[in-house]
Amino acid sequence: MADPVAMTPIPTTESPEEKFREFLEIRGEKLTEPRRVLIRHIFDAHKHFDADELVADLRLAGRQVSRSTVYRTLRLLVEANLLRELRLNNRSAYEHDYGYPSHDHLHCSECNEVVEFCNDGIRQLREAISLEHGFRATGHRFLITGVCQACSRKRSPRRRLDLI
Amino acid sequence: MADPVAMTPIPTTESPEEKFREFLEIRGEKLTEPRRVLIRHIFDAHKHFDADELVADLRLAGRQVSRSTVYRTLRLLVEANLLRELRLNNRSAYEHDYGYPSHDHLHCSECNEVVEFCNDGIRQLREAISLEHGFRATGHRFLITGVCQACSRKRSPRRRLDLI
DNA sequence: ATTTTTGCAAACCATTTGCAGCTGG
């Protein structure tokens, strides 16, 4: 999966690991070594990833964690609001939620690139629409699908001069 | 799956079946009996459904079509822009695209109800954002998740008087 | 000590596919 176009992180007082420990503590659960390995690895770089990529990545880094534990921990991290789950394809992709401003996505259907963007209008629209329908909104997902500039150029190359 | 709150259909000159036949013809493919059964059944009632419900529904109606054919035909109908695919859960749900205005969804996380709504602001926002990022938008998905009025009342019942 | 977690392998489950026979045009 392509890296998202990066956005500026929000300053946080707690590390993701601390936040996870708190979350687990409240539920009487434990911050174990595999979980520590996972959360550190995941928050080491800001990018979108899926379970499979995570397993492969960890293996490369010599920090092997079993597939089941990866799946189980991903679910926990979503419940803890540390990660957000995206459903672009048939598999689940994940992105940082903690320490990042809320945002939405552009998805290029050609090259699969995912671009993040912030736009205040969306939240306003969401609130207006929810109000109108008697909903109490807890979240939203706004995904624009299309073709990015690079792929547009590839498909319908204008004048060769444009490329020089 | 709960029925969507209905919207007013758009008047169409061709039936879904005719539109499907044209689509198939262009690709040198055939409008067979199982496909006719499916498209008629699907466009008989405006509601969201998934592959499983469709198979069950057809069985009840005494019009059995094999699961494989259902899946294969659903894919075709999406390609033909007769249906739209939604990914609310882990399984794919479908809704009418042809003959219906483009719209988005509110999803109640308590009772699973899906409410459709139209809002011009979304398309404008989508175009503005796409332009800003050099994307050529081909579509979007805007899903507001929250709690509907009925469920809100169930969870935090105010005064009994409100209900009388 | 007791409860939770891990890793493995097996199970799950929605969806896809190979294939032999059937069907539409």
Add this chain to the structure above:
DNA sequence: CCAGCTGCAAATGGTTTGCAAAAAT
């Protein structure tokens, strides 16, 4: 006729789960 389609059963592939051993508090 002949390409495309169907239904069946088997395969696929991402994700979940049962269980015995291991680890955390």
